Amino acid sequence: MFRTSLRNLTAHKLRLALTCLTIVFGVAFVSGVLIFGDSASKAMTDAAKHDYDNVSVSVRTTDAARDDGQLPPLTDGFLAEVRGLPGGAAARGDVSGFTAVVDKKNDLVGPAYTAAGANFSPGPDGTDPEYAFTAGRGPASAGEVAIDAATAEKAGFRVGDRVKVVGDGPVMEKTLSGVFTTDSAKLRTGGTLTLFDTATAQGLFTRPGSFDEITAKAAPGTSDAALLAGIKPLAPGGTKTVTGATLAADDQRAIKSATSSMSTGLLVFAVIALFVGAFVIANTFTMLVAQRTRETALLRAIGATRRQVVRSVRFEALLLGLAGSAAGIAAGAGLALGLKALLAAGDNGLPDGPLVVTAGTVVWSLAVGVGVTVVAAWLPARRAAKVAPVAALRADLPQSAASLVRRNVAGAVVTAAGVALMVLVGQSGTPMETKLLGIVFGAVVALAGIVVLTPLIAGPVIRGLGAVFGKVFGVEGRLAKENALRNPRRTASTAAALMIGLVLVTAMSVFGSSLKGLLDSVALKGITADYTVSSVSHRPLDPGIAATVAGLPDVAASSPSRPATLTVAGKDRDAKALDGEQGFKVLHADFLAGGPEGLRNGLVVSERAAKDNGWKAGDRVPVEFADGKTADLVVGGVYEDSDLLGDYLVSTQTLAPHVQRSGDEMVLVAAVPGKEKQLRSELKAALGDNPALQIQTKDDLRKEFGGAIDQMLTILYGLLGMAIAIAVVGIVNTLAMSVFERTRELGMLRAVGLDRRRMRRMIRLESVAISVFGAGLGIVLGLAAGAFGIMSARGEAAGLEVVVPWDRVGIFLGLAVLVGILAAWWPARRAAKLDVLDALHAE
Structure with a gap:
């Protein structure tokens, strides 16, 4: 039976290639996210590893004091006390804040949110160990600044040039005293850094004579703990005194937490892509099993048991899952490199570091890819095993009317339960976070029920589309309708993959449009300023x-x-x-x-x-x-x-x-x-x-807020793009296998006068019917889910109303038609090229 499975795989390479591509897409997303997260974490932790090598003790203003608008109580006097303590080798005071460099075209160099300013704190030898100067020296007076080498190169500045720098107040014009490099965290992921003399920096960022942080280095023979014990009693209120080792550990935890949260958020979209892929895989194996009914009958007749038939199909799925997962891991490494390059292009690059591919990533990616494939093939395998040898000699697997009834009843019950949960949670007085989780869970349950019901829904929808196609395109339109209705389960499963992606995209579009509407009303009604x-x-x-x-x-x-x-x-x-x-x-x-x-x-x-x-x-x-x-x-x-x-x-x-x-x-x-x-x-x-x-102006504010929302939606659309791409592959796969399945029928149609052009049109219309059905159902459900979510959140934001983005809905439907046409290109071309006589003799 294992040899039979291997021969089936080699005999159906073309049919399984697209299914393998589905697995590659899904696993690439998962492994790419894991590899990128591990690489980012290692690069950032390695870069931060030595941040506190010269810090034994740090005294900082607490976050609460800064947030409450209180000035840091760390003064020159306190710094002098720290420097006078026995056991201390050196101490320094630091201040920092927002400062951006203006280029010769009066534009900011780099994004404003990555721009920083700090003080140059020279020792007795006139140097600051934090900064290595490649040209010139540190600023020595209020009229001088130094900037990092990357900024100087980007803006074309040289030592001695007049440079404009800006902060939270007026524009300042200074003389460039030097250009430096540094391992400072302020420049680790891009941005600009401007250095001032300490007195100027204090005037800009705190107040004269005060610092944001004071650090001390222990002398040889004095432990960090001993120096901490000496400094802590002297530290003023509103400050936090810790060792450098504690700060390093806190930073490491923060980095790991941030990268873990980022990876978790991206993995949500990878799971969606895999879920969509499961439909495609299940559909493929269902069709393969149906096309091999006579082969299965012969195996059963010569002694193969039901268990062996099931194992044979599962073994095929296992091998397919392993091949797709291995290729997916390689593609995921490429995806991770692409993400790093994309961030670097936007001045938000990660610190230099290797691509990290851990054993855990490989194991998880293989487990996910193989697991999804085997589970998706489980039901088709069981169906094949349940058919008796004599009954399996028929051309198609018989459909049980009772099983379809049970499926429809189960789908209706699950859908009703999901909707009921959404309504109960949405009308409850629970906190918004809990309410949102409940609504999302209810929506997932309802969506699962709708997926089960799609074969029931497919019939009337496809008939309606077919009636239009028949009137517009004649015979080809009617044949396309009949082909799509021939196997409602297959059509529904293919369309469901696209439906899931469109549900999420449409719901997010409703949220985005409603939020833009809220911001519009706030800006128009609330702001009367010009x-x-x-x-x-x-x-x-x-x-x-x-x-x-x-x-x-x-x-x-x-x-x-x-x-x-x-x-x-x-x-x-x-x-x-x-x-x-x-x-x-x-x-x-x-x-x-x-x-x-x-x-x-x-x-x-x-x-x-x-x-x-x-x-x-x-x-x-x-x-x-x-x-x-x-x-x-x-x-x-x-x-x-x-x-x-x-x-x-x-x-x-x-x-x-x-x-x-x-x-x-x-x-x-x-x-x-x-x-x-x-x-x-x-x-x-x-x-x-x-x-x-x-x-x-108010219009400018509206455009800015609207642009930010549109940018967020674009990112989310991109993350869901993998799931939609997998759904498109599923449509191509279904049509291609359907063409093979109907070879003799297509030959007969050619024999009775259907030319190649009309043959291609028939296949394209069938594809468009499936795409529009899946997209239309997804859009309707997405509109309902988005509207319900907005209505449930009304109590949290005055003036929040449901706004339907009809322009985007139209674009989604138009894209669905385009997807149908493109997905049908190769299957339609293959069908049109069939030789009439060979097709009529096909088994």
């Missing part, structure tokens, strides 16, 4: 920008939007600070009680916050600020819930005494009527033509 000023890196702005903007002649009103944290009733709450009543001249709020004037010396809250706390306008409530001080504020107004405004608003004047380091999310500006164009020019001039700042 312009907003913000950072291209989405970092906080220097408060001086708001003051500069407010003084321009054609500004009618302006206000910063400044994030803050307030403690109310023992709980930390996110809040915004606006410039008193000016804030409500550039932002819209529908007041239910009180009004804009309530923000002068009080607190203005949303209806939700008022209800949660039991407040009403005029109440006096205790509020604790980030510096720990408490004040009784009057609730000066209550407004309708707004995602743009949030739940708590205070004035910048009320917040200022409690925040040492403030930054604005944006500055909103309203122009004097009729002076809108002039104001834009004034803003650009006042901000120094700074490429790190963006001046945007």
Whole structure:
């Protein structure tokens, strides 16, 4: 029987090649993700391994203190104390923040979010061990900077040139004192790094005389633990003191966690691709078993048992799975290299490192590829074994009407259970995260039920399409319909693979369009300003920008939007600070009680916050600020819930005494009527033509947010592209095997007058019918799932409504027709080339 299996594989090489390609695609996705994740983890951990070789103890400002707008308490005085401790060999203070380099065309060098600035901290010999200079020296005064070698080369700067650098405030023009290389983590994955002298860096990023971090190196004979014990009692509040070894271990854990999370997210899409591939594999083996019924009958007649028949089919699946998995692992290595190159092209490359292919990756990839193939072939194998030798001498395997009834009943029950679960969870009062998980699980169950029901659904849908095809294309259209209806299970299984991909793509499109609709409504209704000023890196702005903007002649009103944290009733709450009543001249709020004037010396809250706390306008409530001080504020107004405004608003004047380091999310500006164009020019001039700042209208904001959503959808479409490609391969495979199966019938059609052109058209129409059925069903289910998800999330976002992207739906249907035409190209060409006499004599 094993020899028979091997001969079957070699005899049907062409038929199994496409199925093998399906396995290659799925395993390549899985192995590629695992190889990329392992390679990224090793490259990053190896690069970070020596980050703290010269650090015995580190004292850093805590995350909470930084988030609350408090300045770092690490001063020059504390650094002097650390340097004076016995057992310490050296100590240094570091500060860092956002700084970007501007090229000669007034564009930022590299992405803004990877740009950084830091201080040059020379020792007694005038050098800083963190940086190796290839030209010039470190900055020695406020008028000098040094930049990394890659940035200097990219922008064409040489030592002595005047260089523009920008941060969160005005443009600065400095003299380039030197060019350096470094192993600093700030440049590990691309980006730019600008060095200032320490006093200048402190003025830009913290305050004069203070640092973000102070590190110390133990002298020979002193342990890191001993130095830690000496420094820790001296460290000021709001700081965290740990050894360099602890920081290194924390970084290693963070890297592994980040790469593991990334791999897990990508593996979800790989699982989807494999699930789709299982349909194609099962369909292939079902058709092969049906085409070999006489062969199976002969084997049974000469003594082969049912168990041997099942083992024979499984053995074929095993060999096919091994071959496809091995090729998939090789392709996965190529995919991982491609991902690394893609990131490097976008200035987000990984540190240099080898491609890591672990034994675990190989074992898992083989197990997944072989396992999916063998499991997918299990049911066809059982069907083959159940046919009696005499009955198997018939041309086709008999279909049990009872089994189809049981299948339809089971599919209806599973679908109903999934829908019921979605409705119950969607209407429950559970937290959004739990609700989302429940809805997704219910949707998966419902989708499984729909997959089981596809043969039942296929009949009426294909008949409807066939009626159209018959009227438009005549005989070829009617024959295409009959061919597609000949085996509803086969048609349904082929279409289901495409359906699953379209369900996910359409549902995500509904989510994206609805989110864009929400952002549109927020931007149009909530923002009444003519312009907003913000950072291209989405970092906080220097408060001086708001003051500069407010003084321009054609500004009618302006206000910063400044994030803050307030403690109310023992709980930390996110809040915004606006410039008193000016804030409500550039932002819209529908007041239910009180009004804009309530923000002068009080607190203005949303209806939700008022209800949660039991407040009403005029109440006096205790509020604790980030510096720990408490004040009784009057609730000066209550407004309708707004995602743009949030739940708590205070004035910048009320917040200022409690925040040492403030930054604005944006500055909103309203122009004097009729002076809108002039104001834009004034803003650009006042901000120094700074490429790190963006001046945007409401339409610009809409386009930016919409573009970000479209970019996210494009990435998701790309990740689902593998599943859709596998589905297309499945259609090609089904049609090709169907052509072989119907060789004699096709020869008869040619004999009675169907020419080659019409033969090709018939096969193409059959393919289009299958593609449109799968895509149409997927789109309908995707629209329903997306709409249900949005309706369930309405309570979390005011103004969220279902928006159907009809343009994308039309594109998906058009692509389905194109897929059908392309998938039919090779099978149709093969059918048209059949010799009439040879086809009529085919067995």
